[in-house]
Amino acid sequence: MAVRLWKRISKGHVRVVVFGAGGSGKSTLGKFLAGDDLDTDYRESHHLESYKLDSTTPCTILVPPGQEGLRPKTWSDLQRHIASGRSTTALHVVSWGLDEIHPLRYVDHAAYRPGMTVEEFVAAYTEAQRNEELQVIAALAKHLGNAPNHLSLVTVVTKQDLWWPSRTNVRSHYTSGEYAKHVADLRSHVGDQKFTHQIWSASLVRKNLRDGEHTTLVPVAAGYDDAIRNWHVGRLVELIQAEVDHAGE
Template sequence: MFIETAEAALLAYEKRDLIKGALSKLGYLIRNGRLRVAVLGAGGTGKSTLAEVFGEPIGAKKPPIGAYSVSAAAEEARVPGVPFGLFIVGPGQERRRATHWPDIMRGISDGSVDGVIFLAAAGFSSLEEKSFTHHVAYRPGMGLQEWFPLFQEWALREELAALDLIKSAIRNRVNKRLWMVTLVNKQDLWWDDRVRVREWYQGVSVSGVQVPSLYSSCIKELYELRGVVGFEHEFASASFEIVNLATGEEGVIRPTVMGYDEVLRVTNLEHVRELLSRLCGLP
């Protein structure tokens, strides 16, 4: 799910300029010049930022580093050099999914969408609210430290709810292979707790037996719907930028993890690039 060895990290860092170019041109090399990828997930997990990493920036002006700009509608980002290359980014907020996700779900069902990148954030989603006291998980009298674990539980439930919406579209998909990647963003915020993060998404091994988590149970259900021939899922993680989790009023509410650096960030982005290249059938 993530790469942490020093040797691999240094090798990838030495290639960082090449990796950056390869990320932005990934779609350019797709066979037959076509790529339609649905980027879905709960709000605040980094979907629009991902599209900016792999394609042309969305919107006229990118917000300042660390600011959270809410996606109010489905967005599209063209892949440079590919007339039909497209990232379709669905807004993650619950109140907007009902309006903007149905068209994307139809694309998954009718086969016009080739793959799905499901963005997650391990409970470190960016807040839409200006203060944690305005968030739904807040209760009167709570301090920040008391509220944050409840916020994380809420954010993980939101991810499961968003994943659940995709099931019916995959169940009704035409006889065409679909690939999906669960991409856990914001390594820079959870790197010191990465074992727990991996167990939440992939499950835990007990005496050699793999015990599924709530999340991995959902993925298993998708395999049961489509079979191993019609569906392939992979886990990966990365950090699109190294930035503190913050609100407008309180400022930093979760600093980046000490020791997580650009070397690790580039290394794991390279892993994501290699994974997506394979799933898209690139040499």
């Protein structure tokens, strides 16, 4: 399905820039859209990934590493892609804070406090990671506000299979909560007529969230089946397809 998506593109060189915290699923999304095999084991990326897509028009997805210490080397260049008008489509990958923690043990993470249960750690960890998501979107508002062309932002909420029972809270957070406020700031910087934002969620790889010792932190939600996953994945592909088609006009 993903390969057919890109074959339909017939105009323009489309550059899709992907931002997001480390472990949120950026590389997985890039591989998925390129039709590559998906890894079930997390591999931390330390360099800019470029996915050449098989289409009648050259089309590239640029995925920088999300670790905070690695961002200055690559994010500034990609932000300039948008600020200069070379890219008009950006994907912000978030996960309700359920970012990969591997290879760390959860007890070695900065969010852990002595005596915490796994559940208490997960609550503290995901809150900290959601705050990092806010920092990313705030930085985008700061650096992309002068984009000369129309800017299309798609927020992709991954790990749907893990947070599915909390989907009402997740939807509220990203559509009307703190995250939405930062998107509104970005809109005000770019200009309402030059900015569009869409949001969609999916599970690209269905698996438990585990730490470096394979301790299960968050299991795949009971009742989250293939029908739910396939419908959301299909709609995500359609959404991104429409954005890329428009960018290539």
